[in-house]
Amino acid sequence: MKKIGIGHNKGGVGKTTFCFCLGGAFAEMDKRVLMVDMEQRGSLSSPFAKNINDIPCVITDVLPDDRGPTKTVVHKTDFENIDPVPANLTLGRLENDLISERDSHYCLADKFTEIEGQYDVILLDAPSNLGLATRSVLTASEGVIIPLEAQDYSVKRTGYLDTVIQKVRKRGNPSLTVLGYVTNRATTGGDRSSRISSR
Ligand SMILES: Nc1ncnc2c1ncn2[C@@H]1O[C@H](COP(=O)(O)OP(=O)(O)OP(=O)(O)O)[C@@H](O)[C@H]1O
Ligand SMILES: [Mg+2]
8 A cells, every 4th residue: 555645835736636636547457546635725626525514424534533433534436446535624724633743743653554555556735834734644644746837936935945855754754765756737939937847
């Protein structure tokens, strides 16, 4: 069971789009995919639900882990091989909910031990900040994929993410690897974006 986080602290770089497409590609390869949304707008969950704020069971219902078993937030859909774990606005209270937990960033990782072996791949979509949700994704993942746009700002911001990755490696998940940087929405031609992309 591979656990792959998708993260970048710059918004709108294509994290969720990449996560969704990667999940689809794995599913087509007959892999059983669990897609975990860790973003409070529920962008990854939206294709699976009419209104994400009406979904009865979302990730926050099992964090911290004494609230309920992981399977209660795993939804079944018409998408063969893909099960989503949705999120919605309730994720906004994550930091508050987990404040009393000493190792709050481990809570998400712990939830996957309950479903060990049921999936080939778990994909975790992080939000565009470096708060607890992102740290939880990095702690729960074996590898992280970093989508970015071919712009100075997008590339520079990976520095902050790298710092958090190093901290997570030191404190919670020493084997966390950066699986790759994915250049998204690059324009072709001799402009600045394509020069950055080619570096
Ligand atoms: N390769 C692409 N070509 C065109 N549009 C794209 C591409 N990748 C993403 N988009 C569009 O860009 C917007 C932002 O993408 P997405 O929501 O995946 O980014 P994100 O990094 O997850 O954003 P956030 O940080 O807000 O969670 C969406 O409207 C998406 O459809
Ligand atoms: Mg997103």
